[in-house]
Amino acid sequence: MAATKVNLSLDALFDLMTAALMASGANRENAEATAEVMRNADRDGCHSHGIFRAPGYCAALKAKGLNGHAAPTVIDVAPGIVRVNADNGGAPLAVKVGRPALIAKARSQGIAALAIGDAAHFAALWPDTEPLAEAGLVAMSFVNSRAFVAPAGGQSRVFGTNPMSFAVPRKGRPPMVWDQASSAAARGEIMIAARDGHSVPEGWGLGPDGEATTDPATILKGVQLPFGGYKGGAIAMMVEVLSACMTGGDTSLEAEANYPGHGGPSPGGHLILAMDPARFGQDRFLDRIERLFETMLADEGVRLPGDRRLANRARTPKDGVDVPQALYEQVKAIAEA
Amino acid sequence: MAATKVNLSLDALFDLMTAALMASGANRENAEATAEVMRNADRDGCHSHGIFRAPGYCAALKAKGLNGHAAPTVIDVAPGIVRVNADNGGAPLAVKVGRPALIAKARSQGIAALAIGDAAHFAALWPDTEPLAEAGLVAMSFVNSRAFVAPAGGQSRVFGTNPMSFAVPRKGRPPMVWDQASSAAARGEIMIAARDGHSVPEGWGLGPDGEATTDPATILKGVQLPFGGYKGGAIAMMVEVLSACMTGGDTSLEAEANYPGHGGPSPGGHLILAMDPARFGQDRFLDRIERLFETMLADEGVRLPGDRRLANRARTPKDGVDVPQALYEQVKAIAEA
Numbered sequence: 001m002a003a004t005k006v007n008l009s010l011d012a013l014f015d016l017m018t019a020a021l022m023a024s025g026a027n028r029e030n031a032e033a034t035a036e037v038m039r040n041a042d043r044d045g046c047h048s049h050g051i052f053r054a055p056g057y058c059a060a061l062k063a064k065g066l067n068g069h070a071a072p073t074v075i076d077v078a079p080g081i082v083r084v085n086a087d088n089g090g091a092p093l094a095v096k097v098g099r100p101a102l103i104a105k106a107r108s109q110g111i112a113a114l115a116i117g118d119a120a121h122f123a124a125l126w127p128d129t130e131p132l133a134e135a136g137l138v139a140m141s142f143v144n145s146r147a148f149v150a151p152a153g154g155q156s157r158v159f160g161t162n163p164m165s166f167a168v169p170r171k172g173r174p175p176m177v178w179d180q181a182s183s184a185a186a187r188g189e190i191m192i193a194a195r196d197g198h199s200v201p202e203g204w205g206l207g208p209d210g211e212a213t214t215d216p217a218t219i220l221k222g223v224q225l226p227f228g229g230y231k232g233g234a235i236a237m238m239v240e241v242l243s244a245c246m247t248g249g250d251t252s253l254e255a256e257a258n259y260p261g262h263g264g265p266s267p268g269g270h271l272i273l274a275m276d277p278a279r280f281g282q283d284r285f286l287d288r289i290e291r292l293f294e295t296m297l298a299d300e301g302v303r304l305p306g307d308r309r310l311a312n313r314a315r316t317p318k319d320g321v322d323v324p325q326a327l328y329e330q331v332k333a334i335a336e337a
Numbered sequence: 338m339a340a341t342k343v344n345l346s347l348d349a350l351f352d353l354m355t356a357a358l359m360a361s362g363a364n365r366e367n368a369e370a371t372a373e374v375m376r377n378a379d380r381d382g383c384h385s386h387g388i389f390r391a392p393g394y395c396a397a398l399k400a401k402g403l404n405g406h407a408a409p410t411v412i413d414v415a416p417g418i419v420r421v422n423a424d425n426g427g428a429p430l431a432v433k434v435g436r437p438a439l440i441a442k443a444r445s446q447g448i449a450a451l452a453i454g455d456a457a458h459f460a461a462l463w464p465d466t467e468p469l470a471e472a473g474l475v476a477m478s479f480v481n482s483r484a485f486v487a488p489a490g491g492q493s494r495v496f497g498t499n500p501m502s503f504a505v506p507r508k509g510r511p512p513m514v515w516d517q518a519s520s521a522a523a524r525g526e527i528m529i530a531a532r533d534g535h536s537v538p539e540g541w542g543l544g545p546d547g548e549a550t551t552d553p554a555t556i557l558k559g560v561q562l563p564f565g566g567y568k569g570g571a572i573a574m575m576v577e578v579l580s581a582c583m584t585g586g587d588t589s590l591e592a593e594a595n596y597p598g599h600g601g602p603s604p605g606g607h608l609i610l611a612m613d614p615a616r617f618g619q620d621r622f623l624d625r626i627e628r629l630f631e632t633m634l635a636d637e638g639v640r641l642p643g644d645r646r647l648a649n650r651a652r653t654p655k656d657g658v659d660v661p662q663a664l665y666e667q668v669k670a671i672a673e674a
Contacts, residue, residue: 227565231569232565232569
């Protein structure tokens with residue numbers, strides 16, 4: 001039997017999550033910034049980063065692992081670098097507060113970076129890069145997490161699932177944005193397979209004994225693997241260096257060691273880069289991007305990353321979002337406590 | 338029977354390649370910049386980018402597909418961007434000429450980019466990023482090539498093998514540098530398997546009929562695949578956008594269409610980014626990098642990218658480099674023609 005669902009409008013979803021975050025100790029500004037990112041994830045069909053994450057954010061707020069009254073400050077550290085001191089709050093507010101300065105610097109310098117070392121990033125990365133591409137910039141984003149993933153060839157936890165995102169502005173259309181973990185699978189996918197009693201593909205992880213396994217519960221006790229062998233392992237390491245070591249944020253191992261176990265996100269490091277094609281002298285940039293994408297799409301089997309998200313985005317303002325009944329009840333109970 | 342080899346000192350190798358390039362039409366400055374990069378590849382055991390490439394460079398020079406008298410000029414296009422107009426010469430000279438300005442900009446702005454749209458990149462990428470990390474900067478490099486690789490899910494040639502490189506300075510040691518194609522395999526590996534009559538692993542490519550195959554000759558007529566499925570395909574697309582569309586260089590498809598078939602490199606796009614950890618306020622950067630690498634290496638199966646290169650680099654100044662006899666004769670004949 002399929003789980004019962006509750007259909008919520010995007011506004012109702014936003015209000016419910018804002019209320020739950022505020023009931024857990026966040027002020028309105030912090031709550032709304034986080035609820036907006038979660039609502040946009042559900043709007044776009046990325047349910048693993050939508051209301052699904054609300055109980056975790058609320059747990060972290062209640063355990064004081066996340067500062068719900070964070071007052072992030074923007075610091076101009078160099079002509080090409082803006083830093084946000086995030087006050088141990090959630091990344092959504094820190095990124096929102098730092099974005100105007102990042103855009104301004106990218107436009108004046110040609111390339112600029114936003115560095116955040118003390119914000120809890122529990123969300124998808126595309127909400128960080130997409131607004132930059134909407135402003136005409138090419139953007140990259142890198143974030144680490146607690147340690148779950150082995151380096152290529154290894155069997156111990158060193159890296160987070162370490163996602164990166166890349167966004168490109170398009171002519172008369174929403175930006176092309178991708179956002180992917182450098183682990184073979186998202187941790188949530190393995191958790192869902194364990195819950196449902198399914199095995200997972202080879203290459204997703206090792207057991208605590210260092211042996212390859214397709215049993216998700218054994219992988220959760222052991223270690224995840226990078227995607228694509230040693231090349232994905234190199235990407236995972238790059239993301240670790242850029243997100244943690246360039247910002248002063250905890251490495252994934254430090255985040256794991258400092259984690260109080262409340263079930264929510266930990267403060268960590270986060271780097272966003274933005275480049276202005278116009279300042280690179282590329283007046284034909286948008287036309288060349290369209291031609292590149294046209295040639296890709298001429299091949300039947302190919303679709304552009306993010307296309308499914310955009311299709312959902314066109315649909316959900318009218319259709320609303322189906323939320324599992326139990327999850328809905330859980331968040332409602334937090335909001336009404 | 339193993340092929341006969343000729344042992345050359347690093348100096349003899351450099352002189353031989355410089356002479357071959359000059360006999361093919363390059364002036365000393367252009368010839369030496371290219372010979373230096375090839376010698377350093379052989380010095381470090383990266384033979385696929387060493388003297389192995391010399392006949393291709395010479396063929397391109399003779400066919401006027403590569404300007405051997407290129408006079409690259411450095412243009413300050415924005416506070417964070419330096420552009421090199423490479424005059425359709427080789428990338429080694431263009432990068433060498435642009436590097437001081439890139440380093441200066443990274444140190445003054447915190448982050449900077451070097452954009453080159455009209456240089457022929459036939460070499461490894463680590464020689465582009467390693468000197469930046471030796472100067473204390475974190476560096477990334479992206480370059481495209483002629484179209485050989487399908488997008489994820491596709492079966493037609495759109496991307497080059499599109500390598501990227503990442504380099505990190507270290508405390509009291511040479512930088513950590515990686516350099517990897519976004520295709521599952523280097524084209525040279527597939528060519529060597531075809532020559533030697535070996536099959537290649539599944540996932541390296543498709544035949545002209547779009548069917549998966551392990552026959553290298555069929556893949557060479559068909560299309561290569563990205564590493565790591567759709568995630569590697571996303572990396573390949575990012576490299577294409579950054580290297581070609583951000584610099585005005587040919588896309589891989591344009592480079593293929595414009596290629597006169599001389600067997601050497603084509604002019605294309607190339608982007609290098611450099612960031613200064615000190616300007617990011619990261620005074621403990623080098624110590625944190627060492628701690629990260631220590632935890633990686635505590636896992637027996639793990640080695641750092643580039644370690645084999647550094648071991649060869651310590652050995653070859655004394656031992657010299659073994660060059661296949663036929664290749665040696667070929668380059669010598671070019672030099673003496």
